[in-house]
Amino acid sequence: xxxxxxxxxxxxxxxxxxxxxxxxxxxxxxxxxxxxxxxxxxxxxxxxxxxxxxxxxxxxxxxxxxxxxxxxxxxxxxxxxxxxxxxxxxxxxxxxxxxxxxxxxxxxxxxxxxxxxxxxxxxxxxxxxxxxxxxxxxxxxxxxxxxxxxxxxxxxxxxxxxxxxxxxxxxxxxxxxxxxxxxxxxxxxxxxxxxxxxxxxxxxxxxxxxxxxxxxxxxxxxxxxxxxxxxxxxxxxxxxxxxxxxxxxx
Numbered sequence: 138x139x140x141x142x143x144x145x146x147x148x149x150x151x152x153x154x155x156x157x158x159x160x161x162x163x164x165x166x167x168x169x170x171x172x173x174x175x176x177x178x179x180x181x182x183x184x185x186x187x188x189x190x191x192x193x194x195x196x197x198x199x200x201x202x203x204x205x206x207x208x209x210x211x212x213x214x215x216x217x218x219x220x221x222x223x224x225x226x227x228x229x230x231x232x233x234x235x236x237x238x239x240x241x242x243x244x245x246x247x248x249x250x251x252x253x254x255x256x257x258x259x260x261x262x263x264x265x266x267x268x269x270x271x272x273x274x275x276x277x278x279x280x281x282x283x284x285x286x287x288x289x290x291x292x293x294x295x296x297x298x299x300x301x302x303x304x305x306x307x308x309x310x311x312x313x314x315x316x317x318x319x320x321x322x323x324x325x326x327x328x329x330x331x332x333x334x335x336x337x338x339x340x341x342x343x344x345x346x347x348x349x350x351x352x353x354x355x356x357x358x359x360x361x362x363x364x365x366x367x368x369x370x371x372x373x374x375x376x377x378x379x380x381x382x383x384x385x386x387x
Contacts, residue, residue: 145258153279160286161246167295173235181292181363190289191238192230197285198245201278205252208263208275216268284310299354307357314360315339331356349376
């Protein structure tokens with residue numbers, strides 16, 4: 138008989154799953170507050186309407202569910218055949234009727250949740266491969282989804298802000314973004330000082346860094362390329378544009 142509760146008993150993993158599910162519920166609430174006509178409105182991502190955001194979140198759940206199935210069965214099931222297939226899928230999804238688009242989100246979220254719930258404890262350590270080619274344990278799929286639903290709930294531009302995102306999620310988002318900067322060599326001279334903490338993000342080796350200061354939600358909003366309110370350079374000047382702005386999460 139299929140379990141009706143998570144088969145894993147790992148407390149850290151259970152906590153991470155709860156964070157992902159809360160993010161999904163938050164995205165659902167912001168989506169459901171929008172009328173069908175509102176879906177045609179612009180999102181915070183250039184070139185994407187709210188339809189694109191919703192389609193992306195729906196198809197992303199299906200893609201991550203394929204990775205969880207891979208971990209459970211041992212049969213390779215990639216997230217997508219290619220990035221072009223993923224992009225086409227999102228473009229197509231944005232043309233769906235409002236009811237079909239909402240059903241896509243609802244049904245794909247339930248499917249992913251069931252795949253997580255029914256995955257045996259040992260299978261969470263099985264390796265799968267992301268669309269970027271990274272080999273990661275199945276546990277990573279939880280974070281992959283967490284960052285999507287929380288970040289893109291804000292991108293719906295329906296009143297959600299980075300202050301609505303839990304601090305542990307914001308901290309990990311900032312780590313992801315600054316690591317990506319370092320990998321690309323675009324973090325030179327930038328040191329981030331989250332108000333009330335030590336400056337531990339960014340280029341910690343710079344001799345004369347540009348120190349960016351602000352509360353955690355504002356810092357992540359700035360680093361993700363979504364705005365710069367409440368963020369300043371250490372000398373009180375306006376913070377420079379984040380270089381580069383964080384890409385759409387995949």
